[in-house]
Amino acid sequence: MDPFCYKDGRLFAESVPLSTIAESVGTPCYVYSRAMIEQQWRAFDNAFAGRDHMVCYAVKANSNLGILNVLARLGSGFDIVSVGELERVLRAGGDPAKVVFSGVGKADAELRRALQVGIHCFNVESEAELLRLNALAGEARRHARVALRVNPDVDANTHPYIATGLRRNKFGVPIDTAAALYAHAKTLPHLEMSGVACHIGSQLLELDPFVDALKRVVALVENLRHQGQRLQHIDLGGGLGIRYRDEQPPSPQDLVRALIEHVDKVPGCRDMRIMIEPGRALVGEAGVLLTRVLYLKHGQERNFAIVDAAINDLLRPALYDAWHEIVPVTPHGKHETRVYDVVGPVCESADFLGRERKLALTAGELLAVRSAGAYGSAMSSRYNTRALPPEVIVDKDRIHIVRRRETIDEMLETESVLPD
Ligand code: LLP
Secondary structure (H helix, E strand, O other), X not given: OOOEEEEOOEEEEOOEEHHHHHHHHOOOEEEEEHHHHHHHHHHHHHHOOOOOEEEEEEHHHOOOHHHHHHHHHHOOEEEEOOHHHHHHHHHOOOOHHHEEEOOOOOOHHHHHHHHHHOOOEEEEOOHHHHHHHHHHHHHOOOOEEEEEEEEOOOOOOOOHHHEOOOOOOOOOEEHHHHHHHHHHHHOOOOEEEEEEEOXXXXXXOOOHHHHHHHHHHHHHHHHHHHOOOOOOEEEOOOOEOOOOOOOOOXXXXXXXXXXXXXXXXXXHHOOOEEEEOOOHHHHHHHEEEEEEEEEEEEOOOOEEEEEOOOOOOOOHXXXXXXXXXXXXXXXXXXXXXXXXXXXXXXXXXXXXXXXXXXXXXXXXXXXEEOOOOOOOHHHOOOHHHXXXXXXXXXXXXXXXXXXXXXXXXXXXXXXXXXXX
16 A cells, blocks of 8 residues: 555545645645555554564664554554653653663663653663663662563664674674673562574565564573573564665564464474564654655756755665655656756755756655655754654544644753843
């Protein structure tokens, strides 16, 4: 299902023309399809069929309260990496008992708050964090459920900035030292070692790296079982890729089937709960960034389409050289097709949304930057004192503004000049 389709020469989000949204909210602006987010979440959830499982949406992919609320209503769990994300989940109606807390650098205040609200599990990434959590849990008179995040040393075949499962990466504890750490953790009175976690990278386009990582994780679980330590769950993280251009990622069903098959091969693992933390695959293709062409600049070497969205709204092209499809909202064919660099108003040569795109453009028209629902608004900033982009969720023929455009006063609210 693609919620962004042309009807009568206009690009729609579900049943609403994107031009209508641009008129009411202005540009730049993110637009998401509720139906597609729900469809993707259900695809993961249903693929587990009757098996014990938990789908924890990786909040970092898109942490807008409206998006979290859509997922909370489906009964989703959440994977968080900060106390800010935890508060978002709570305000969006998420259940703290379905929250897992990942990240290499959890601060005391973050651990305390998570203990207080009773999250499902802490995915601990080092021995030092394990000791800290044990101490804070003791102070709070609570028990913390823990999974060690192991680093399986598997190559995820993805952009180096978003690969996390290699020994050289900062993430997790080396899988070959994990058994010793589990044995140590068992002696810590305020922790309950309930699982093992692993996340090898993002935008993975093959199943093999997932399966390789899983095989190593399952071998660890077996090893621990022989040493008398039984775990209840395996958390395989997120990472399933999406289509930006012509990629053909495995489907959520393919991934879940492969995971179940390999876990169930091992008799000691069959009754374990399987958890996953998808982010991009739930929201990525469900969102577009809507932008308007401000000026066309036809140069000797290059043609530039200067649009009102910029690097601060969508960082991925600059940071990862990521490719996002850019399409006209109302194709008109009035002007000749040229090759354009689609760039924003920010003072950086890295400020581009797409380079060398064949488009027939007129100043003032609208463009949609596709597959922008994940790591788009979530990574936006106010660089050049540009307001954060508003966000809209389309639900059939209705639109919900889930983040309005901020005013200049709001942007400057927390700052001050020096006293006299
Ligand atoms: N779990 C953990 C522990 C993670 O670190 C991540 C993503 C996920 C789950 C979700 O992964 P996903 O299903 O979304 O691939 N900013 C980058 C992506 C960074 C991903 C970081 N970790 C981008 O725009 O491509």
